[in-house]
Each structure stands twice: as structure tokens, then as C-alpha cells.
Amino acid sequence: MARKLKETNARLERFIEMLPPDVILYVIGDHGMTETGDHGGESKAERTAALFAYCSTGFAGDEADRQIGREVQQTDLASTLSAALGRPPPAPSLGNLLLPVLPNMPVAHT
Numbered sequence: 001m002a003r004k005l006k007e008t009n010a011r012l013e014r015f016i017e018m019l020p021p022d023v024i025l026y027v028i029g030d031h032g033m034t035e036t037g038d039h040g041g042e043s044k045a046e047r048t049a050a051l052f053a054y055c056s057t058g059f060a061g062d063e064a065d066r067q068i069g070r071e072v073q074q075t076d077l078a079s080t081l082s083a084a085l086g087r088p089p090p091a092p093s094l095g096n097l098l099l100p101v102l103p104n105m106p107v108a109h110t
Contacts, residue, residue, distance in 0.1 A: 016054055024084055024103050027052040028077065051077075053101040060102045072098055 012027065019025060029049035051072065053059070079095035082088060084102055089095065 012052070019054075019056070021056045023055075025052075025054040026081065026084075026101070051101070055103045058104045060099050060104055 016025065028051050048071065073095065075093075076095040076098050079089040079093050080098040080101060082090065082093075083097055
């Protein structure tokens with residue numbers, strides 16, 4: 001498992017190096033797994049999944065809110081990704097915005 005995670009990290013690093021500066025990258029797992037590689041069960045390790053976000057221009061929200069291992073609700077992903085794309089959230093959406101993984105965006109004043 002550790003070897004595969006290192007391989008995945010190396011691929012992500014190479015991929016990020018090629019990204020244009022105006023691109024946001026979200027990598028979201030569909031499920032977690034145990035230390036032995038099992039998945040599809042009821043343990044917390046199997047029910048949780050990873051979320052990785054990268055934006056060369058930085059993110060909104062406080063740096064303290066972007067912490068490794070912080071749990072977020074899956075229902076917040078659709079609202080957050082919609083906001084990052086400049087689109088309204090799907091209706092009816094129960095999710096909240098995850099500000100720590102939204103890009104810094106200029107605010108239009110009218």
C-alpha cells in the first residue's frame with residue numbers, strides 16, 4: 001500500500017507541474033480502504049475517502065482550515081465544485097461551501 005501511495009504521489013507531482021496556472025485540480029476518492037487493502041465494509045477507514053485540492057493561485061478561507069485529515073461531508077462536494085466552476089449548485093442541494101478548497105477569486109463590486 002505504501003509503495004502504491006508513493007507512486008500516486010509522484011504521478012500527481014508530475015501532473016501538477018504541467019498544469020496551466022488558471023487550473024484547479026481536485027482528486028476525490030470514491031471510497032477508503034483498510035491498511036490491508038480491504039474496502040466496501042463498514043469500518044471508518046472504508047467509509048471515508050480522500051480529497052486533494054491544488055490551485056497555483058491559492059485558496060480562499062483560512063490556512064488553518066486546510067488541515068490533513070479533516071473530515072468533510074460528502075454532500076458539500078457538489079456545492080463546492082459548482083462554486084469553483086462558477087455554476088449554481090444542483091437543486092436541491094443540502095451541501096455547504098468548503099471555503100478552504102475554493103480558489104481565491106476576485107470579488108466583483110457593482
